[in-house]
Amino acid sequence: MELRDTPEDRAFRDEICALLCQEEVRAEVAAVRARRGGEPGLLDVYRRLGERGYLAVNWPKEYGGLGGTLQQKTIVTEELIGHGVPDIVHTLSIDIVGLALLMYGTDDQKERLLPRIARGEGAASILFSEPGVGSDLAALETRAERDGDGWRLRGRKVYSMKSHLADFALCAARTGESDVKYHGITLFVVPLKTPGVLVDPLWNLGDERFGDITLAGVRVTADDIVGEVDGGWEVINHVLGLERTGVEFEAKATRWFDVLLRHAADTGLLEHPVHGPRLVELEGWVRAARLLSWRSVGELAEGRSDEVHNAMAKLLTSEVSKEVAHTALDLTGLPGVLDRHDGRAALHGIGEAAYREAAGLTLASGTSEVMLALIASTGLGLLA
Amino acid sequence: MKIAPSTEQLALDQALSEFLEEEVASLVRRMAYRSPYSGTEDNREVRAMVHQALVDLGVPRLPLPAAAGGTGRGQEDLVVVAEQLGAVLYQGLLPDTLTAAELLARCGEAPLDLLRRIGEGTTVALAVRSDAPGGTTTAVPAPLTVDRARGTLTGTRAFVPFAEEADHLLVLGTDTDGKLHAALADPRARGLSRRLHEELGRGELYALDFTDTPVTAWLDLGEDPAALWRATLDGARVRHAAQLTGVSRGALRLSVERARERRQFGRPIGHQQALALRLAELAARVDAVGLVVRAAAWEADRPDTVGAETVRLSAAQALAMAAQTARRTATEAMQIHGAYGMTENSDAQLFYRRAAVESLWLGSPAELRGEVASLLRARIAARPRPVVL
Structure with a gap:
């Protein structure tokens, strides 16, 4: 070490x-x-x-x-x-x-x-999730229909972020039917600033909108395929697995906790009989989350990424972030719900924004439940 | 930042896990367990055999200075050993002996001869706590009356492990002058009586009564005895945190085995999400705590670089987390084993018992968190304010 x-x-x-x-x-x-x-x-x-x-x-x-x-x-x-x-x-x-x-x-x-x-x-965005498809991504319904030497994409994608300003997106669509639902999915690079793509906003809890994207026959060719035709699932799984080092989540947990701890020190709450021990406990888990992330980063850098270690990192970094956000509310009380536009907001509104953002962290890049199932099955040999 | 263990640590881990294969592990788990229902067989021979095996693996020599035949390795290596031993519920004199060795090595005119013998298998039990209210804290050793002129000490000590079979007692105590004293004593010295505690862990813990008991040697704790003891305790806490992480790993392993084998409703209970996902979360938490402990060990090996306060903060934090997680994991093991887990035959109740004792051994999580809070305050004051826009 x-x-x-x-x-x-x-x-x-x-x-x-x-x-x-x-x-x-x-x-x-x-x-x-x-x-x-x-x-x-x-x-x-x-x-x-x-x-x-x-x-x-x-x-x-x-x-x-x-x-x-x-x-x-x-x-x-x-x-x-x-x-x-x-x-x-x-x-x-x-x-x-x-x-x-x-x-x-x-x-x-x-x-x-x-x-x-x-x-x-x-910028680039991701078009994976659909109205009926979240964690069970292989059940997606967006279709790529043959059109000469290319395909036309038809379907609806939701919860995509930044699609309204991105140049292109990575889009998963079904190119073939198979009894095994993981086969027949292809990944395309899709231009977004084109008449075949309609991007509407889905306003939400966070500060940043989701996109509601209609793919109305936008044309793509073999040059736009990432990986193999019908072989998109492997790419999705691999890339999502690699991306689960949880670095952005541990960084958020650390950032929010630093702001909170400084506030607690300034206001004497670190000595509070209830808040003090809670903050100390949380400090340990913020530390732990960062170490889990860096373990995954180190393994990835050495070409021996471990999907169970990554799932542990994604799970705990996001869960700890959530705990920090909730603790921030407890510590600051009602001034903690004032947002940054209100001059009296506690923590400059960082706690309020964290609380809203935190709800999405345990959903993005694989929900906590998916991570737990992965640890239980691949890591512990349970569930099947 | 690099998290991966070194090649030496991996080799040490491998050597320990080869020694502690299932047959030995099942012996170790009960080598100090005294059950009133399964006879009063004395497992002293098993304990001696295990200690000799650890000596053969070079474990007690790890922290010793080269002048005492040691390899001068630090906490980073010792936590590898401690975690493996915790997983098999090891209960013996190694932890106290290592702590004694580190204290002795820090003393003025370090007793190299005794240190060398520790490397060869000599054992030491620490007598540092009393059972008076507030006396169980190890941060400040309990009161003791010393008579340097006559070379004796008087007072009571509690929770001394294996006081009957240890080769030496290392007695630490604060005299009425507020000064910390340390002495070595013979466990069979006159004026020393002992009583076996009856306790939750059902191990070998003794209450000792010293009445003008002669010491074999006073130790020179230097100009700041309290600081010397605290630095020694920080190392002990890191190792104990590793041992507790091992307890968690052992309890988790036991639970996973049970979940795969036990069938209800026509299938293994491990097929139930309610159970499997709880174990998965614990597995993640145990891994995380293991990393926090190893990070604390890394810092404990570099006090001059990271500062004594950082070492103390990280050691206390790691121990609090490891203690709480061990108790939680052992409690989960009880739930997963059902009523069978409560029977004498089941190892689940052993983990449950021992998690309680070990989680309090060098400070309860609540006591440790109190220490961390004040150290955190100092750390925040020294850091730049976070950027707030």
Whole structure:
């Protein structure tokens, strides 16, 4: 074990911190936070990071990265979230869609799609979930119908984030029928700014809208396929599994807890007979969550990713985040429900926003129940 | 940051798990268990055999300085051993002996000869607590009257493990002058009487009465005896946290086996989600606690780099989490085993009993969290304020 960053990683973290502490960056983030009804899109801070190759630092140079390590990419995510910068565009574009393309995309797709998102000039989203399809993704109903040498996509996708501002999306659709429902699913790269795609907002509990996307016959070709025809399930499973290091969740738990703990220290609540021990207990689990994430990152970097370890990381990082958000409400009382637009909000409204965001963390990237079932079956040999 | 264990740690883990294969493990689980219903057989020979095997594996030499024939390895390696031993409910003199060795190595004019003998199998039991209200805390050793001129000490001690068969007693106590004293004593010395506690864990814990008992040696605890003891205790807490993580792993393993084998409603109970998902969550929590313990061990090995306060905070935090998780896991094991788990034959009740005793051994989770709260305050004050926009 080595608990510290390596000297190179330390220097890298310092550089990212310095960039995120620049006056212009802080002003931009503060402006986004202050805006009512708007939501953060492609922030200038992404471009600042992107033009230096930091946004997708672990990608090869030809695709806009620096050929850096997965640990460095993790540092970028931790620092973005630690500095209060909205991270969803980054997570979707780089960590999920970008990763899928990097691993399964053709050279042409990588050259065409990756550099723009690595530079922070474009974004990508995900079109997996449907009105009747969540955890049981293999039951999806969106169809890819043959049309000459290509396909036309028809169906409805929901709960997708950032599709209204992304250039393209990674979309799962059924290309073939099979008795085994995991066969016959294909992954396509779908342009979003085109008449065949309609993006409507689904307003929700969080600050950032879901998309309600109608695929009305948008045409795609063999050049848009990621992986094999009918072989999309393997890609989805692999990429989702890899993405479950839980880094963004541990970073949120750490961020929210830091703000809360400072508040508790400032107000004397750390000595409170009920709140004090609760905060101490939570500090331990925030610590544990981060270690689980870094274990998964280390294994992934060494090419021996463990799906049970990843499920443990995803499960506990998101559950701990939720506990932090709930504890924040208990500690702050009613001023904790005031949002950031109210001048009297406790924790500058960070607790209020965390409470709303936390509900989604144990749902995104595989629900806690799916993670538990994976640990129980693959890890413990139970359930079957 | 790198979480993976080193090659040496993996090798140590492998050696321990080979030694503790199922046949030995089932002996170890009951080698200090005194049941009033299954005869009063004395398992002292089994305990001696297990200790000798640990000596042969080089375990007591791990923390010793090279001058005493040791390998100078730190907590990071010792927690690997402690976790393996916890999983088989090991109960013996190794933990106290290791703590004594670390204290002795820190003393002025470290008794190299005794340290060397510890590496070869000599055992030490710690006499540091009393059973008076507040006396069970190890953070501040209980009161003791010392008479340096006559070389004797007087007072009571409780919860001393295996006081009858230990080679030495290491007695720590605070005299009326408020100063911490430490001495070695012969467990068979005159003026020393002992009584076996009757307790939940049904192990070998003794109450000792010292009346002008002669010591074999006073130990030189240096200029700040309290700080020396606290640093030693931090290491002991980290190792004990690892042992408790092992208790969790053992209880979880037992529960999973039971869930696969026990059939109700025509199928194994492990097919029920209600049960399987609870075990899955525990498995994740136990893994997480294991990492927190190893991180605390890493810090305990680097006090000059990370600072004594950080070592203390992490050790207390790791122990509180490991203790609570061990008790929770053992409680779950009882539930999964049903009424069978409550019978003498079942190991589930052994885990349940021992989780209670071990979870309080070096401070209850509540006591430990109290210590952490004040350390956290100091840490926050030293850190930059979070960016709030």
